[in-house]
Amino acid sequence: MKKTVALHNLGCKVNAYELEAMQQQLEERGYEIVPFAPGADIYIINTCTVTNIADRKSRQMLHKAKKMNPAAVVVATGCYVQAQGVKIEKDPSIDIVIGNNKKQDLIEILEEYEISGSEIIEEEDSAAHMHMIDINHTQEYESLSISKTGEHTRAYIKVQDGCNQFCSYCIIPYARGRVRSRSRADVLKEVERLAEGGHQEVVLTGIHLSSYGVDFEEKDSLLELIQAVHNVEGVQRIRLGSLEPRIVTEEFAQGIAALPKVCPHFHLSLQSGCDETLKRMNRRYTSQEYMESCRLLRKYYDNPALTTDVIVGFPGETEEEFEASRAFVESIRFFETHIFKYSRREGTKAAVMEAQLTEQQKHERSQKLLELDKVRRSEYMDQFLGQQVDVLMEEQIELKGTKYWVGHTREYVRVAVESEDDLQNCLIQAVVKERHQEQMLLAEFQTV
Numbered sequence: 001m002k003k004t005v006a007l008h009n010l011g012c013k014v015n016a017y018e019l020e021a022m023q024q025q026l027e028e029r030g031y032e033i034v035p036f037a038p039g040a041d042i043y044i045i046n047t048c049t050v051t052n053i054a055d056r057k058s059r060q061m062l063h064k065a066k067k068m069n070p071a072a073v074v075v076a077t078g079c080y081v082q083a084q085g086v087k088i089e090k091d092p093s094i095d096i097v098i099g100n101n102k103k104q105d106l107i108e109i110l111e112e113y114e115i116s117g118s119e120i121i122e123e124e125d126s127a128a129h130m131h132m133i134d135i136n137h138t139q140e141y142e143s144l145s146i147s148k149t150g151e152h153t154r155a156y157i158k159v160q161d162g163c164n165q166f167c168s169y170c171i172i173p174y175a176r177g178r179v180r181s182r183s184r185a186d187v188l189k190e191v192e193r194l195a196e197g198g199h200q201e202v203v204l205t206g207i208h209l210s211s212y213g214v215d216f217e218e219k220d221s222l223l224e225l226i227q228a229v230h231n232v233e234g235v236q237r238i239r240l241g242s243l244e245p246r247i248v249t250e251e252f253a254q255g256i257a258a259l260p261k262v263c264p265h266f267h268l269s270l271q272s273g274c275d276e277t278l279k280r281m282n283r284r285y286t287s288q289e290y291m292e293s294c295r296l297l298r299k300y301y302d303n304p305a306l307t308t309d310v311i312v313g314f315p316g317e318t319e320e321e322f323e324a325s326r327a328f329v330e331s332i333r334f335f336e337t338h339i340f341k342y343s344r345r346e347g348t349k350a351a352v353m354e355a356q357l358t359e360q361q362k363h364e365r366s367q368k369l370l371e372l373d374k375v376r377r378s379e380y381m382d383q384f385l386g387q388q389v390d391v392l393m394e395e396q397i398e399l400k401g402t403k404y405w406v407g408h409t410r411e412y413v414r415v416a417v418e419s420e421d422d423l424q425n426c427l428i429q430a431v432v433k434e435r436h437q438e439q440m441l442l443a444e445f446q447t448v
Helices: 014-028 050-066 079-090 102-123 172-176 184-196 223-229 250-257 275-281 287-300 318-330 360-383
Strands: 006-009 032-034 040-049 071-077 096-098 129-131 153-163 201-206 237-238 265-267 305-312 336-341 389-400 402-408 414-418 427-437 440-445
Touching: 006 014, 014 032, 014 040, 014 071, 014 102, 014 153, 014 201, 040 050, 050 079, 071 079, 071 102, 079 096, 079 172, 096 102, 102 129, 129 360, 153 184, 153 389, 172 223, 172 440, 184 201, 184 223, 201 223, 237 265, 250 287, 250 440, 275 305, 287 305, 287 318, 305 318, 318 360, 318 414, 336 360, 360 427, 389 414, 389 440, 414 427
Parallel strands: 006 032, 006 040, 040 071, 071 096, 096 129, 153 201, 201 237, 265 305, 305 336, 414 440
Antiparallel strands: 389 402, 389 427, 402 414, 427 440
C-alpha cells in the first residue's frame, strides 16, 4: 500500500516553490499526496521564521500534525528549524528535522528513517533525526526543481537563495545563508519544461533576487537571466519577485523595457521612507535613491504598477520619522503598499535596540498607511476604466449569482469577466467597465 503524505507550507513564495518540488519528489517515488487532515502516514511542514509569530505558527502546525495522527512521521523542514538548530531536536512532536539545503535529500531521508527510525522513536527520551548543515558556510545551491505547479497558469521559479544584506530586523540570512545562485542553464531547462506543460507566465523569485549571479566566478546578472528566459518559446509573460531598489539603474530599466514579455509590475521593497530609520534598518540606500529607481521605471514604462513593503513602528521611530515615511509613501503613488507592524525578532540587532514602540503606536501608524493604500489602489485601478487590457485567466468565481472568470493584467491588476466557458489559462482581451470595490475590475470581452 502506498504511504500517504500531507504537506503544509508557511511563509514566502520561495518556501512554496520548495514544497512543490518536494511534493513532486514524493509523487515520482510513489507516495500518495493527501489533504492536511487526520490519517496521513507522514506530515511535512515547511516552516517560516521571518517573525516570532511565524515561529509560533510553525510550532503550532507541527504539534497539530502529531495530534492528528500520533503514529505518523512528522517532518519539520525550512527556515524555523534551521534557525533553531539543535534546540529543536527534543521537540516531541517532531520525528525528522530537515534543514535548508537538505530538502533535495527528502526521499533518502524518509527511506533511511523507515529502516532505522522506528527502533529509536520507541525510546521515551529519543530525539528527532537531524539532517542539517552549517548553512552560513556553504556555497552549494540546492538542487530542487518542478515540472508543474498547482496554479496551472503562473509558475514561480526559484533562481537564487541566501542573502548578504543583514538588515538589522531580519533573521533570514542566518536561516538561509549567503547568496547562492542557480545556473542559467538549469533555470532555462525548468522554464522550457514548464512552458511545454502550458504555463504561459513565469515569476523569477529568490530570497534576495537582485543578488542573482554575484557568487559566480564568471559574473552573471539578473538582467542577462531575464533576457535568456525571454527567448524561451511558449512563455508569454515574465514577472520578477521583490527587487532591491539599487538594481534599477538606467541600464537595467532600459534593458527590461526592451523585452515585451516582462510585465510592467515591479515590487521594490522600501521598509521606510525616512532616511534615519533606513540607517537603523541597515537598508543601504536613501529615500532619494529609492525615488530615482521609481523614476527610471516610469521613464521606460507607461504607468507601471509599483508595489512595496513598509514597516511601521521600527525601534526609535519618532512621530516625525513616521510622518516623513508616510509622506514619502504618499509621494511615490504606489499601486499597492504592504504594511507590516514591526515584530521584534530574537537574534537580530533591532531586537535589542532602545526605544521599542508599543503595540498601540504600531497599530495607529499601520492604520494611517492602510487608509492611504486603499485610496492609492483605487486611484491606480480607476486609470483602467474604459481601457482595453490583456488578462490571463486563472479561476472561476461567483459574484451576485453570476459566474465570472478572474485573472490578472500585465500590471497584476485583478480583472473579472462574465463567462460560463472554461477560460483557465486563456489570454483574452477585455474592456474595463467598472471597479468592484478596491479589489477588482469588472470587464467585458473586446469585440471587433
